[in-house]
Amino acid sequence: MNMKLKYWLVALFFLFLIKGHAATVDTLTINSKSMLKGIKAVVILPEKYDKKNQYPVLYLLHGFGGRYDNWVNNVPAVKKLVDNYQYIVVCPDGGFDSWYWDVKGDQNYQYDTFVSQELITHIDANYSTKKDRSGRAITGLSMGGHGAMTLALNHQDIYGAAGSTSGGLDIRPFPMNWNIKSRIGTYTAHPVEWENKSVINQVHLLEPNKLDLIIDCGKEDFFYKVNVAIHDKLDYNNIPHTFITRSGAHNWDYWSKSIIYQMAFFNEFFIKKDTFVKN
Template structure:
C-alpha cells in the first residue's frame, strides 16, 4: 500500500513538473546599441499554447533579475494565469532613446527588438491585445513612456511608484546623463517626461493602471498624472494605498496589476 501511494505521488510530481513554469536567463541582441541585453523570461508550463506577455521593467539601480527577486512566486503566477513575464535589463536608462548618448536606446530595444525576439522564439499572442508593460519607479516611467509612444505594440500599461514626471527631480538618478542638464535643456526634459505624453492618447487606446503609496516621494507626481488623465478624459485605474518606495510595496502592488492585465487579456482575446 505504501509503495502504491509513493508511486502515485511520484507520478503526480512528474506530471506537475512537466507543466511547471520555466525561468530562463538569456541575452537578447540589440542592433540599435550593438550589445546583448540580459533578460529573464518566465514561461508558463502550458506546453505550446500561445501566451499573453507582461513586460516587467525594473527601477533605477536594478537589473533583469530585480522582479524575480522581489516576487519569487512569479513562476507560480505564470502557471496560474497562463501569462509569460519578460524582464529586461534596462540599466539606468529611464527607457529612453537618449538624445545625447547613442549607446542608450532602450525605447527601441524594448518596443521593437525585444518584442520581436520574444514573438519569434516563444509561443506568444503576437498582437497588442496580448501584450502589457509595467514597471516600478524608473520602470513605471519607462512602461508609460514606451506604451504611450507605441500603442500599436502594447494594449495595456501600468506603473507602480513611477516617476511619471521627472522635472521635479533634475539632479537625481542619472537622468542628466541621458538628457543633458535640465537647466540647459529644458525643452528636452519637457519632451521626455511621461506626463507630457498624455496628449498622444485617445480614450480607449490603452488599458491603464498605476498606483503609488502615500509615503512615496513620487506620490504627488502620480496624483498630478491622474488629474491630467482625467482632464483629457482618459479612462484609467489609479490606486493609492499606504506604503513607501520599497520592495514590500511593489511585491504587493504588482499582484493587482497582474490581475488587471489578466482581465484585459481575457476580455480582448474572447472577442
C-alpha cells in the same frame, strides 16, 4: 464594485491562496543591433506552457540601479502568478540608469528601440505568443514605471495595456536625481527635453479607451504627488484608467504587493481581448 476595492480583494486572495507551481524561468542574452551588445532578460513561462497555444505577454521593467532579474529574485510570487494566469512575463535589463530612452548620439542608450523592437521581435520569434497589441502589456516600477508608460504611449500600435507602480511619471521636480541629467542634459540647459520626456506631458497622445491603464503609488512615496497629478490629468482629459493608492513607500515591500493587483488587471485585459488562443 469600486475598482480599488476590486483589486485589493484580488491581491488579498492571492496573498493567502496562491498554490505552489513550477513556472519555468529562462535567462536569455539578446543581441541588440542598435547598441551592439548582448542584453540579458528573464522569461517566465507558465508551468503548462504549450507551443500549440499562443500566450499573451507582460513586459515587466525594473527600476533605477536595477537589473533584469530583480523581479524574479525579489518577488518570487511573480512565478506563481504566471502559473495562475497562464501568460508569459518578460523582464529585460534596462541598464543602470537608461530611463528606457533612446538617447540621441549615444549608442549605449537605445533602450526604447531595444525593448519595443528588438526584444519583442526576439520573444515573438522564440516563444508561442500572441503577436499583436491585444496580447501585449507593459509595466514597471519607479524608472521602469516611467519607461513602461513612455513606451506604451509612444508605441500604441505595439502595446494594448500599460501600467506603472511607484513610477517617476514627471521627472521635472527631480533635476538632480537618478542620473537623468547625464542622459538628456540638465533641466536648466535643456528644459524642452525634460518637458517632452515627462510622462505627464504625453497624456495628449492618448485617446479614450485606446490603452488600458493602471497606475498605483504608495502614499509615503516621494513620487506620490506626481502620480496623483497624472491621475488628475487623465481624469481631466477623460482617459479611463485605474488608479490605486495605499499606505506604502518606495520599496520592495510595496512592489511585492502591487504586482499582485497589477497582474490581475492585465489578466482582465488579456481575457477581454481573448488573447489566449488554442490551435
